[in-house]
Amino acid sequence: MPTGVALRDPRQHLFDAAVRVLIRAGATGLTSRAVTVEAGVAKGVLHRHFADFDAFLTELVLDRIARVHAQAADLRDTAGTGAVADNLTHALETLFEPVMVAVVVLVIARDELRTRLRAAGTARFPLVGEGTAMIAGYLSAERDLGRIAAGADVDTLAPTLIGATHLLFTGGSEEPPTRGAVHKVVATVLAGVLR
Known part of the structure; x- marks a missing residue:
């Protein structure tokens, strides 16, 4: 070496x-x-x-979580501009890029890593939880602007969007889903609440 x-x-x-x-x-x-x-x-x-390999992996995941927080701020800034479904489609495609999907699998596979991440204050399901919070924050901002129905349950819509999109990106195909496929999920989930 x-x-x-x-x-x-x-x-x-x-x-x-x-x-x-x-x-x-x-x-x-x-x-x-x-x-x-x-x-x-x-x-x-x-x-x-790094103290050990799990400490290294913890910092790696925390680095990825910091990127999700930065993406959340950028997404909130788009509230009131463009089409809600388009903004969410772009955010979800960015969130579920190949590295994110691989890191989620890593977190699931390593008990000690999950323990350390929880001790560091991450969401119960690291990265996925932060992604859900990002989507919920954006949907809340759009609801406040009247672009989503006042009664929209963003705390249900956000994990629904995250779960459905995550399944698209991990559905077994070597290729990521098309933008059209992601947009269809977003439009379907939000069909009853978009204004």
Whole structure:
């Protein structure tokens, strides 16, 4: 393994390597050795920045959760502009990109990771819970603007949209669903509440 190579941001370099391994080899193929080999660094680099591999994975997922929080702020900013179904379609396609889907599988597969994430204050179902909160926040903003019915139950609509879209993205096909398929789910779920 190479040694003595200066890395600008070793944590991000390791996260990027982990994502590549996760996409290629799945949750079972994601090991500290696989990450350091992919990153082209000595194994000690990972342990210099993280207490152990589960601490590394926890930080990886927390990094992804931070991205969902940033996406939520961007989505809220679109309230009152464009078509509600179009805004949600774009948000859901972004949320369920391949890395997100792979990280959700990783969280499900590792008990210690879930324990550490809960201790860090994540949603009960990390990433999926934050995604649901993002959609609920957006729907609430649109309801406040009158673009969704005043009586719309956003706390039911949000997890319905997340669950249905998640199934589209994990339905067994190698290819992600088309934008049209995602839009159809959004339009169907919101059919009774859009104004």
